[in-house]
Structures are given as structure tokens and as C-alpha cells.
Amino acid sequence: MTDQKKTKRRITSVDVAREAGLSRATVSFVLNDTPGQSIPEATRQRVLQAAARLGYTPYAPARTLRSGRSDVVLFVLPDWPQGPTMAELVDRAAQVLAGAGLTLVTHVHTGRDDDLARLWTALAPAAVFGMRPFTAGERAGMKRANIAAVLPSPEQSGHDVGSTLWLNGVGRLQAQYLIGKGHTRLAYVLPDDPRLSALGQGRAEGAAQACAEAGLPVPIVSTIPLDTAAAAETVAGWRQPRTAVCAYNDEVALALLAGMRELGTSLPVIGADDIPAARFAVPPLTTVAQDSGELGARIAAALLRALNGEPSQLDVLPDAGIRVVERESA
Amino acid sequence: MTDQKKTKRRITSVDVAREAGLSRATVSFVLNDTPGQSIPEATRQRVLQAAARLGYTPYAPARTLRSGRSDVVLFVLPDWPQGPTMAELVDRAAQVLAGAGLTLVTHVHTGRDDDLARLWTALAPAAVFGMRPFTAGERAGMKRANIAAVLPSPEQSGHDVGSTLWLNGVGRLQAQYLIGKGHTRLAYVLPDDPRLSALGQGRAEGAAQACAEAGLPVPIVSTIPLDTAAAAETVAGWRQPRTAVCAYNDEVALALLAGMRELGTSLPVIGADDIPAARFAVPPLTTVAQDSGELGARIAAALLRALNGEPSQLDVLPDAGIRVVERESA
């Protein structure tokens, strides 16, 4: 039994060159449409066809090693529950990046630090984007690994990107809507999931700002577990009765609705995210929806700018693409 | 002005070798604990310290090019809405793979085919896993790109992995639960999202099997948009009245509940996934929950086996870690 196939050889550009009866350089030129080369159409086709016939695929590691630039971009996703919102964001970002020949991959980062290091070491991405600012240590590591662009950039750290970027716009809009309905004493209810606390702060702050701007007292903020009884207790416990409540997201809003139902009371509630379940609630949930696709596109664009050397501020309008979906709960 | 820094040079193992006063080979040996080498502890430390001092990070593309093996694993995620379920699956899989020195990255595949090709071309992963079987073309491409392991493997194609793997277990359990409560005429309701149709089939089939095994007629299967009115219409339209209904997932179940509320009728309903909103429904939703972490671990293990050359069947018990969460809707 001859082990003729001990090592299954990879098809290289040399093979293509041989097949086409040309040199590797020529092959490389046409495969990359290297600018500043005038290749006759006939030659072009010969190369292309040879490549197709052989099923040639350029080998990324070699290409990257030589050119010094990878074309993968890494999105580090937060630990928190990923709604449809996040999926949309990533998807649009991927599209925009693809337009520039870059490939987006994601990784949800669940905590352990070395984990992140292994990640960019293994990938050698051209750029990295994270939903939260990176630590100084992480930053240093990526820099040493020659990662060209990292967002959020240090200048905009200090604020959590999530909140700075667009999440406090949500809180603000929730409050504005309620205020527009004549409500004056609001509550802001956050989930007790620790992973969400930073974002919760952001949204609550947004609401507080809106109240302040309207000359109203800032909302009471409460934190609850996702649990009917706890929600009821919280609602019952507000000493100064509230006239309406903003929920961090639709799940919290649903919990609140359930709690109030148990209590036999009822207060207007506005959620956020417009999850599918929102419309089936009793009463159907009024909520704030956002077009995260737009945000994803902006992030991608900022990344692209950063890769071009233009230091880019990721200037996202905080309220881009946010709207309230009015149903019956508020 | 000397442009000493025109190109920010990467720190290489040569630098480490120089810093340590040793050769590159030695450096490589200790950094990879190459087996079959006896390096004196003193030398070892010298290398390690030099590396640390310089902040050296090995450059993956070069390493991959030379060794011929990448340590990236790619998970191609389906287009469909990602529940907490999927997150858990991915997370556990990542952990297991990390244990073997592999790094998992994900990419949600939204359709366009060339997209996928660009993906593995750019990454040159050691292995790829997809939630649905890959097409022959995709398979061929990956093979040419020398990707060592691709799951699901061809032998198990034909069935959608989703359903084969664990999703029809869900349908089966839903039906069994209802049958155990004495119900005899079931309906299975699917969402009209085309992306979900394959999975829907799987779950519905599982339920059908359970019915058949119990000597009952198979469930009527209906497809509805996520919409109260449509749900009501569907429920009202069943000519042979049903005694209970299985929903593809909790969102469909919630729609059904809302529809029946509108109709003033009420039928036992069981959902699937146990999303947070389920417990806040009116009535609180009985549902099937699954331990996807376990599944993720199994997938990772199968991948590892495949990478070791052992052809691996990804033998997942269809019902592993599935249980019903009994609340009030059924």
C-alpha cells in the first residue's frame, strides 16, 4: 500500500502558472489586478481559466505574511444577551467591510482575559472593534501585535461605548415620549444582570437628561431580577408613586407588566428593542426600536477610515435611527 | 530627519533570540515546548524573560504558513434569530476548543454564497462547523482550501443538522408532554419565516413521531406570521378542533396565546426555548428548554476528533439536555 497521498498537497499559484504556461508573477498580477500593470486580455483569461480549472484558492496566511496586511476584521461582542439588534448591526458592518475586501468575524468575549489575547494572536486581524473600551493592557497587546486599527480608540474611552454611542439615546427617547404624554414622575427600571449594568446606566442617564431638560425631577431608578414577584414588589415599593415607567428593555418591561398585573395595578410602561414578544404582551408593549444596521455601517466606516490612517472619531449621532413603536402599554 | 521608523517593525523571534543571546531555533523550541528537546532551565528562563521584556507575540500567519496548520475554527451561524440558546452553545464550544489550543470565531452567514467562500479563504481555518449541511460546492471549495474538518460531514447530510441533531427532539418532547396530559388531537404551529422552515420541519416531525408512537393521529401543521390576527385566524380555522398545540418556539406560542385571547378561546400551548418573555406571558408559558451548552461541547469534541483524523460521527443524542419547564399554559 503506497502512501502516495501522505501529504495532500495544496494547489499553489505555481500550479496555476504552470497550467497557464506563465510565470507566478503574471498569475499574481492578474489575480490581484495589481494596478500599474498592463496585461493583455488573452493572458488574463488564460490565468483565470487555469485557476478555475484547478480550483485554486490563494492561501491567506502566505498572502498575509508577505503583504503584511490581513483582511480579517474582528468584532468582539459583549457577553450580554444578543438581541436581533446586535445581529443586524454585525450584519450590516460585515457588508460594508466586505465592500472593502475585508472579512468580518465575531467572537463573544465571555470574560477571561487571556482569551482575548489568544484571539487576536490567532487571527492577526487588520482591525478590532469592541463594544466596550479595551483596557490599557489589551490595547498595548494589540499594538504590539501590529493591529492597525482598534475601536473604540483611547480618546473616546472613559465612556462606555455602548452607552455613549447609542444606548443613552434610547433612554432619552423613552423619557421624552412619556413626558410628551404628560407624565412627570418617572421610574427607570434596570435588570439585575451585572453584565448589563453599564448599559443600564447609559439608558437611565439618557432618561435623566431628558427629564432635566424638561424641568422634571430625574427618574427613580430601580434594579430588578427578571421575575414577576420581584417586579411587583418594586412597583409597590415606590414611595412617591410614579406616573409612568421606562424599562431598560422589553424583557424588563414584560416583567413589570406581569408584576403590575399581579398587583392589580397598572402604570404606563415603555420598553426598548421591540422584541417579537413585545407585540403579544398584555397590553401590547409600546417600545423604542432602533435601526442598528445603520450603526453597524457607521462603525464599519470608521474602521475603514482608521485603516486608511485617518484617525477616526467614530462620530455616531447618538439618536440615529431610533424611534418609538407605539402600542398600548404607554 | 532620519526616517528610522518609516515602517513600524514587528517584533520577531529574531529579536527575542538576539535579546536572549541565543538562536532562533532555541527560542522557538522553548516557546512551543517542542517535545523531544531538553532545554536547560536557565536557557528556558532567558528566552521567556527576553520575550516578555520585548512583548513578543508570535505572528500567526507565519506560523501557520510554516506549520501548515491554522488554529482557528470557524462556526458558521445560521441566519435565524439567535437566542440565548445559541450563545450558550457557541460559548461552551469555544471553551472546549480553547482547551485544545484552538480559537473559535463565528460568522453569521446571511445568504450570499460567495460570502462564505471569502470567509474561509480569508481565515484558512483548521475546521469549520455549520448548523446546516454545506452544499456540495461549498464542501468542494473547503476541501480544496485544505480545511481539515468540516461538520456536519457528508454522511450526515441530507438531514438538516439542526433537526437531526436536537431540534426534532424538541418537537417530540413537546408532543409527549401534551400526550401525557391526555391530549389526542394536536396542532403544530410554525412561523412563516423562511429561514426557519427547515428547523420547523424538524420539530414538527419530531412531534409527529411522538404521536405515531402513541397511536395518535399526527398533528395538523400550520404556518403563521408573527401576528396576533393571523394567529387567531389560524386557530379559528382548524376544522377538527384541536385539544392542544405545540408551537415552534416561544414567540410563536406567544402569538398563539394572543390570538386565542382575541378569540376568547383558550387551548393549552407549549412553546420552546424558554425565552425570558415566556414566564411573563398570560398565562405563563409552558415550554421546552434545552441545555445547549452540552451540545456545544459535543460539537467541539467531534470537531477535535475529526481534526485528529478519526472520522467522527458527531453522535449527539437527540434528546440530550432537553426538558419541559412547566408553567400554566399547558
Place this chain on the structure above:
DNA sequence: CTGAAAGCGCTAACAC
């Protein structure tokens, strides 16, 4: 036990 050297597959000067 350590060092020299040969490539992995590809790109991009530089020659012809």
C-alpha cells in the same frame, strides 16, 4: 544542547 539553513506560498521590485 544549540546554531545554521531550508523552505511554507505569496507579492512586488527589478530585470529582460
Place this chain on the structure above:
DNA sequence: GTGTTAGCGCTTTCAG
């Protein structure tokens, strides 16, 4: 226009 060739950073024989 097309071919030759020199590395990119790393691993890994093979000598010493």
C-alpha cells in the same frame, strides 16, 4: 509584457 527573485516570520531537520 512577462519572468526572476528576494524575502515576510516561523518551524524543523540536520550538523556540530
